[in-house]
Amino acid sequence: MGTFRTTAEWKQLDANHHLHPFTDFNDYQNNHGRIIERAEHIYIYDTDGKQMLDAMSGLWCCSLGYSQPEIAEAVHAQFQKLPYYNNFFQCSNTPAVELAEKLVQMTPKQFTHVFFTNSGSEANDTNIRLIRRYWDTKKQPKKRIILARTNAYHGSTIASASLGGFEFVHDQFETLPYVQHITDPNWYHNGGDLTSDEFGLHAARELEKRIDLLGEENIAAFIAEPIQGAGGVIVPPDTYWPEVRRILNERDILFVSDEVICGFGRTGNMFGCETYGMEPDLLTFAKAVTNGFQPLGGVMVSDKVAEVITADGGEFGHGFTYSGHPITCAAALATLNIMERDKFVDHVANDVGPYLQKQWSALGDHPIVGHVRGVGMLGSIELVRNKESRERLEGDQKSGGICREFCVANGLIMRAVGDSMIISPPFVSSHAEIDLLIARATKSLDQTAEYYSV
Numbered sequence: 001m002g003t004f005r006t007t008a009e010w011k012q013l014d015a016n017h018h019l020h021p022f023t024d025f026n027d028y029q030n031n032h033g034r035i036i037e038r039a040e041h042i043y044i045y046d047t048d049g050k051q052m053l054d055a056m057s058g059l060w061c062c063s064l065g066y067s068q069p070e071i072a073e074a075v076h077a078q079f080q081k082l083p084y085y086n087n088f089f090q091c092s093n094t095p096a097v098e099l100a101e102k103l104v105q106m107t108p109k110q111f112t113h114v115f116f117t118n119s120g121s122e123a124n125d126t127n128i129r130l131i132r133r134y135w136d137t138k139k140q141p142k143k144r145i146i147l148a149r150t151n152a153y154h155g156s157t158i159a160s161a162s163l164g165g166f167e168f169v170h171d172q173f174e175t176l177p178y179v180q181h182i183t184d185p186n187w188y189h190n191g192g193d194l195t196s197d198e199f200g201l202h203a204a205r206e207l208e209k210r211i212d213l214l215g216e217e218n219i220a221a222f223i224a225e226p227i228q229g230a231g232g233v234i235v236p237p238d239t240y241w242p243e244v245r246r247i248l249n250e251r252d253i254l255f256v257s258d259e260v261i262c263g264f265g266r267t268g269n270m271f272g273c274e275t276y277g278m279e280p281d282l283l284t285f286a287k288a289v290t291n292g293f294q295p296l297g298g299v300m301v302s303d304k305v306a307e308v309i310t311a312d313g314g315e316f317g318h319g320f321t322y323s324g325h326p327i328t329c330a331a332a333l334a335t336l337n338i339m340e341r342d343k344f345v346d347h348v349a350n351d352v353g354p355y356l357q358k359q360w361s362a363l364g365d366h367p368i369v370g371h372v373r374g375v376g377m378l379g380s381i382e383l384v385r386n387k388e389s390r391e392r393l394e395g396d397q398k399s400g401g402i403c404r405e406f407c408v409a410n411g412l413i414m415r416a417v418g419d420s421m422i423i424s425p426p427f428v429s430s431h432a433e434i435d436l437l438i439a440r441a442t443k444s445l446d447q448t449a450e451y452y453s454v
Contacts, residue, residue, distance in 0.1 A: 007047040010035040021156070034408070039066035042426045042433060044413070054413045055423040055437050060229060060261045061292030064338060065428040071293050074334035078327045087116070087324040096324035099332050103300060106270060106336065110279060111300040116324040120260035120286035121155025123297040124223070127256050127282050128159050129318045131221045134254065134305050137313045143220040147210060149184040151231035154223060154258055154284075163223055165231070180214075182206040184228060185236035188371040188382055188390075200237025208247045221254040226272025229261035232420040233380035235373040241276035254305070256282040260297070264288040264339065265427060268349035268376040275375070281305050294331035344427045348376050355431050359438045360423075366442065368393065368449045379423045385454055392419050393452045403448040412440035
């Protein structure tokens with residue numbers, strides 16, 4: 001703390017000792033990363049003082065931006081009162097109890113209970129445990145298989161990464177044998193000659209086909225993000241979720257809505273499942289619940305599930321040292337109070353969200369943008385050399401990384417997912433700041449086009 005070092009020294013020290021998530025360790029030894037030193041509003045600053053507009057809200061989490069002193073004050077006050085105590089052994093703490101009540105009030109009406117974790121990964125691990133517990137207690141032990149989707153992201157532990165649908169991740173460990181994947185609803189990548197609506201039905205019915213193939217009596221649950229974030233902000237066709245709802249309503253299978261990215265206003269509703277008219281039995285949350293200022297996740301548990309697991313079965317052998325940590329819960333309570341008091345969900349639905357989508361969609365006119373997707377405060381563009389054939393700028397999905405580096409040079413943080421560029425800007429962004437985001441993105445696209453001689 002307070003040590004003065006040059007940027008070069010910070011970078012070398014970082015490379016010497018710090019193993020980063022989702023990073024090529026060998027490459028990082030030679031191509032050091034940026035060292036972020038401070039943040040204000042929607043901007044981050046590196047150790048050279050370079051300002052960058054953070055169009056990713058950190059990692060999808062700082063929805064209210066970086067300048068929220070009320071959250072810091074709530075954390076400080078809780079530090080003074082009760083900095084830590086566990087929730088094991090017939091104990092609880094007042095912030096955890098208060099937050100549990102608050103979350104039940106904010107989530108769809110079927111949710112009556114919450115299990116706290118430290119992250120979305122741990123929450124999805126918890127979902128697996130709750131799903132197993134539910135079916136065992138109901139004396140249906142054959143229900144073991146959990147269905148998920150390709151290009152889904154549900155976390156990076158062995159269990160949650162098994163639920164995720166990234167092959168390169170699965171190649172690095174032995175996945176859970178009772179998780180299977182169906183096609184994701186990315187029309188631009190997977191739709192072929194089908195219209196968007198036709199493909200939406202086709203992708204949804206892949207779920208029905210897999211259930212029928214394996215037998216409903218063997219399927220425990222289906223887990224899905226309302227919009228697949230890390231997969232490239234995959235906004236499903238309009239026909240997709242209504243057909244999934246029909247399929248699930250006709251069968252006795254639990255549905256888990258992973259709201260780690262979409263939850264707490266990102267889609268223009270409090271939760272993405274509400275945007276798409278879905279009624280999940282379990283709901284995963286994390287990230288924006290504390291505005292990213294403290295690590296907190298959890299699972300909202302519906303009355304349908306809670307009635308079963310609280311009625312019988314003995315001790316539930318699962319939990320974490322920091323489940324319901326009083327300081328993280330205090331941060332969440334302050335965050336949710338700001339979100340409700342300042343009507344940020346309405347703001348996303350009726351003001352900044354529509355403005356962003358209007359400006360973002362105009363990028364579709366750029367020569368190297370083949371497809372534009374977006375809902376609320378989420379957006380994605382596909383980079384191509386030829387709009388008609390959808391030919392990519394380069395093989396091996398490298399063009400996004402090239403565009404990302406131009407973005408950073410131009411003072412903009414956008415994320416590259418293969419040949420897609422994605423955004424998830426803070427809700428506190430002004431219209432002028434959205435215009436600045438678009439201007440810097442356009443400049444970066446121009447430079448990418450020039451790089452590839454388009």
